[in-house]
Amino acid sequence: MKTNILVIAGHDPSGGAGIHADIEAIRALGGFASTLITGLTVQNSQNVRGFRLTDVDLLRQQAATLLEDYDYQAVKIGMTGSVAIIDFIAELLQQLPGVPVVLDPVLAAEAGGSLASESLADAMLERLAPHCDVMTPNLPEAQALSGQVTVADCGGELVKRTGCATLITGTHDDTDQVTNHLFSADGEQQWNWERLPHSYHGSGCTLASSIACLRGHGESLANAVADGQAHVDRFLRNAFRPGQGQHVPDRR
Template identity: 45%
Template sequence: MMDIQRPDRPLVLCVGGHDPSGGAGILADAEAVQAARAFPLTVITALTEQDTCGLARIHPQPAEQIEAHCQRLMNDSPPDALKIGLIGGADIARMLARLIDERPRTPVVLDTVLATGAGQSVADSALLEELRGALVPRCTLVTPNLPEARALTGASAPEDCAERLLGAGAPWVLITGTHDATEAVTNRLFGADGERHAWDWPRLPGEYHGSGCTLASAIAARLAHGMTLVQAVESAQSYTWKTLERALRTGRCQLTPNRLHD
């Protein structure tokens, strides 16, 4: 076998759904990773029928097929970070947990996609249980928005949601405030060691499709570059806010983050 040198940029394996509108999902992941001068590897967990106005149908792919794709990529191109988005089913979540266990030193960012930007649910009770019990404890960082954090924990306040996720085994939890009815968007980072950080961002007008995917992938790319977790979270927020400030009108409804604005 040829001795292949590592590329001049880190590799990020993105595992998630395909959004044909390009606002969220694998396309969003790949753009955010590339914008950070990292190289995206992609595996699709589910095909979706959606546009900027919402989701019509979701078609999860077989768990064994997803696992085969991941294993082949990881054996050929060992990633420096893993980002997980839309999962599609409890069996896929269990498979991803096994995959993480095989590479315990690889940082993992879990974007707990429970609903579309338009509010449509993409997770049933079985998947919620696997997220809580199997994936959350195995990931370096979990990045729910406040409604997702509440659905995962049954708590209400961000601090209470974070404490329950940390208690479930998550080393770090970032709860985003995009769904709050506040003048500023406050994102709160909680560490299992008691470390706490909060950032306020001007709330932009309009609705956006794919901001959560953008943020989580941007964090994963920065972790792949070797940033500390707090540095990666702070830098990725600044980048994501700029993608929203310069968002594109690609359809009739929600705006698309301009992830390649630079």
């Protein structure tokens, strides 16, 4: 049997990010994704123009039906969109004790545009992150969540507040290399990757889902984070441009 990964995230009709990216990345790494779609977005490879969230009662019914049938080896969380949905996810995770959880704390899309109906930072940190093994913010998201500025201060603050390991990605820096930092109770690790020439739609979703799938396969957190980055680097090197905006990782 394939590894079962539960993905809780939004739908991107352009196919580059969100649920599409999650399913493709998980399948490429030998897992099987089932999904709870938190919202429908209006977006393409250039920008986000709007979104509409899923009714929480419907999500709760879907989740209960899935849990009657599937056992899960990992969970990936992407776009939440509201405090009510965060509360639902926190309740759901209590039914999955011991299952590794990866949180991609989506506040905005890579192409620009908000994917949150209200300030979600406190709710994510207080109600969701403590149930997770690792979160994967980019630096702007880490700054918004922590109230800090530097990578080190952001990582230290987030680990202290949540107990959750934090991988801060350096994709938004203006440097020759992309440096990603993992902060945890064991200290800090970092990886340097060549900065590729394009802007990419769905790279954050792809990274978080790759880590979740590898955790579901039984890899340690440190190995899953390292191997997940390597897979994403490969996907990005084979990226293509389906429209007039960002490139999309070729997740296969």
